[in-house]
Structure formats: C-alpha cells, structure tokens
Amino acid sequence: MNRDFSFIILTFNEEIHLRRLLESIKDLHAEVFILDSGSTDDTLKIAQAYGAEIQNNPFVNHPKQWDFALKNFDIKTPWTIGLDADQMVTPELFDQLQKFKNIDFEGINGIYFNRKNYFQGSWIRYGGYYPIYLLKMFRTGIGHSDLNENMDHRFIVPGKTLIWKKGHLLEENLKENDIDFWFKKHEKYSDLIAQEEIERMQNLRTQLLKPNLWGNPDEKKAWLKRLWWKLPLGLRPYLYYSYRMIFKLGILDNKTARRFHYLQGLWFRKLVDEKISKLKNP
Template sequence: MNKIPISVIILTFNEEKNITACLDSIGHHFEKVFMVDSGSNDDTLNIVKNYPVEVIQHPFENYSKQRNWAFKNLPIQTEWILNMDADHRLTPEIITELAFQFKQGISQSINGMLASRKTLFMGKWIKYGGHYPTYHAVIFRNGKGFCEDKLYDQHFKVDGEVLKLNGDIIDLITESLSTFTLRHDKWSGLEALEQFEKQKINDATIKGSLTSKNPIAKRRYIKNIYERFPLFVRPALYFFIRYFLRLGFLDGRRGLIFHFLQCFWFRFLIDAKIYELRKTRNENK
C-alpha cells in the first residue's frame, strides 16, 4: 500500500509506557512521523530510535503553544497533518479509511477531518454517558488549522469545511488512577484560572453554536451554558445527566469510576479552585 500523504506529529514527555504502542499503531502507513519531545529523561528517546521517526526537542510551555510551534517550525513537506499524543492509538479502520479517502481524492473544499475518540479507561471502552462518539478535528491541511490558545480543553480550529471520518482514534485516558487524579488536579487548576479570568472568545478560539455543523462548536455551546450555573451545583447536575439520563451506568463498575471522577469530582475540584481564587481576590482588596 502506498504511504498516506500525511505528516504525523506526536507530542511527548517521558512516555516510555505509551510510545511503543502508539508508534506501532501508526506503522509505516504515513509519509512522515515527527515527535516533538520536551526533554524526556526516561527511556522514550531510546525506544524511538527503533522507528522511522524524526525527533525534535522543544521546551514545553503549554499544549497550545507546543502544537502551534510544531506547525510553524517542523520541516513538514506534506499537505496534510495528523495530530496525536503518545496515549493515542490509530485503529486499523481509520488507517484503511484514510488510505481510501486519499486514493479517491480529497475535495479542495475540505480542509480538515474529524475523528472520534474511543476512550479506554482501566481497559474498558467508555461507550455511554455521551462520551462516544465525540469528534475532534485532528487532521487538517498544512496552514489551514491551529490549536486554540487556551490553557485547557483546547481543540484544533480548521479554516474551512471538514469531513467526518467513521474510524476511531483510541485514547487511553489513564495508565492508573493515581496518574488520572494527578493529571486532572493539574488540569482543574488551569480550567479554574481560565473561568476565573473569564477568557474572552476571539478568533483563536472556537465559538459555541448550537446550529453549527461542527460538533466541537456544539459542545462548546453547551459548556458555555454549564459555566453559567452556580458553583458546586453544576457538577452534580452534570453527573446526573451523563450518568443517568445519558446512560453512563451501562458502562458498569469501571464506568461508574470514570463517570464519577470525570463528570463530578474533576468539575467539583474546578469549582473549589474557582472559589479559592475568588476568596483570595476578595481578601486582597
């Protein structure tokens, strides 16, 4: 099979547990694979030596800046870019679909492609609770997409029409509950700060719209509504909707752990940190 004319970009930092399976899922199907590493000191770089990957080192400031730096500075020769993290896996179905799409020819009106994330948590596919399918614009023409300038919950914004793919990208949401809680503790602080500072919508962010054909814009619209609800009330409502009304309970015991942590605990922690920021501001007045 001819190589798919896409450059894959993977961001890494100490990903020795993930990078082998990630690169194995990519295989030799794509024109070029870049890895932008931010100073890994585990075995990540030694593992990558066994694969046809070009490694570039760049200090990490935040996810958005790292992605957008890569788009501007990597020697990308292909017209299309696929963005991955080390804990992502390409399914055989999406590789076959991409090969077919490019063999058939992509319309010039299409500048991006949406793929759904298939979340695996503690080895189980989280299928319910509104968590699948959730589409992300992970593929776009070089120069026609960028990462939102946000501290957390960043999405890729595409200039132009997008094509929705049927194949999935597997997202290993965590390697352990300890890793999950540590990461979400960090992310809750970033999200709390953005909500506290009430970051304004601009051309570098995706505007929420219920009528948009873009599923990311629809999710952003719903999130904007969520943020108008009172602190500490909204996490309980969100968990109730996702777990009961959207059938998250069908995901079983591991689904209960995931939905409770992701839909309630994480968002309650965000609210607690917003409350802390407000309290500190009022005390300093």
C-alpha cells in the same frame, strides 16, 4: 514515502505508549514528527528507532505545545495529523488513511476522527463519551491550535470539515492504571481550568469558535461550554454528573467506567469550582 499527510505526536515519558501508536501507523509510510518535553525514559530511543524527527520544547500546556509543533516542524505534505502518544489507529481507520488521496478532498480543510476512550481497561461507552469526534486531520498551514483554553485542546480550521464515523482512534492512558497518577494529573488540570475561568470572568479570554448547538462537533462543544460557564459554581458539577449518568446513560457502563464518570464528571468538576471560588475570594 506518503505524499498526502504527515503525523505530529506530542510526548513526555511515553515509552509505555509510543511503540503501540507507531506500530499502528508505520505501514502508512508517512513522516512522523515528535515534539518531546523532556522525557527521561526510552521515549526518544523508540522515536529514533521508527525514524521520527524529534524536537524538544518545555511544556506549559497542550494548546501552546501544539502551537509550537505546528509552527516549528517543516511539514511538506498537504495534510497534517496530530495525535497524542496514548492514542492508536484501529485497522478500520488505518484503511481509510491508506486510501486517502489529497486530490479527492478538494474544498475540505479538516477531518474529524471518531474516538473510543478507555479507562483502566474499560471502554467508556456511555455518559456522552461515545461517539466523540475530534478534529485530528487538517490542511497543513491552515489548521491551528486554539490558544484560548489552558487545558482542553483542539485544532481549528476555517471552511468545510468532514466526520469519519467509521474507524476509530483508541485512547487509553496506561499510566492511569495507577490511580494516584490520575489524581495528580487532574490536580494540575484543575489549576489550569480554574485560572482560565477566572480570566474569562475578567473578559481576558474569548472563544475563537462560534458557539452553535447544530454546528460541527467543536462548535457544539463551544455552545455547551458557554452554557456551562453561566451555571452556578458548586451546583453545576452535580447537574453535569446527573446528566451523564441519567440522560446520557452512564449508569449502563460497567463498574470501572462508572467510577470514571464519578471521578471525571463530579469529583474533578467540584475541585475546579472550589479553586475558582478561592481565586475569586482570596
């Protein structure tokens, strides 16, 4: 059994994804812990077939679900890797993990993985969507879930971090091949984000990370979010979409990826702003 790291995976009706992910990591011989939120398909049967330890917790949002997972699984390895069920490890990333030894990373508390995101079979290569570095591997008991956001989840660690630019996490939610699923999911997400931004306006939420344009990937994102919250409602979705399509070259993506930029970068952001306006002026 791997003595250096263990995996935690969140699931809810992930039979279409989970086997794909577990196959990509099984030969690392690491313990797998799965936190499910009430799956009614074969998700749990698949998890059991791969020897995973399973717990259940009702879903509120991703940050709270990850917080529960980190606090309730008995992880004995010095490192934890937190993955979503619709992700998978490429052979290049697998090779880095296979060579990983805790003793070689003294003084490091977190490692960022490079993500490649796919939508309906198309890699979202431009528009600021690649490369994107996600803190996915961290020292057990040191990394924690950022509870100051309703939807946009991240792990936080103090101290030094590394970025692994080689190898990738591939992320593709196959459920989104049904565009109605995408719309319903983002309707829920827009409620969470709108409520969060109202609470920020009321000073009920603050950023845990120090915003820093020249810092690590999460500190940079915190800086950009702070800027975003200052932009005028209704105008900022158009500014952001233009930024993605022109300055971040989203126009060079294929038709499917360009549709993603429109849906995620403009339609969704407009929906959020509309809901914020309604909450401000009931």
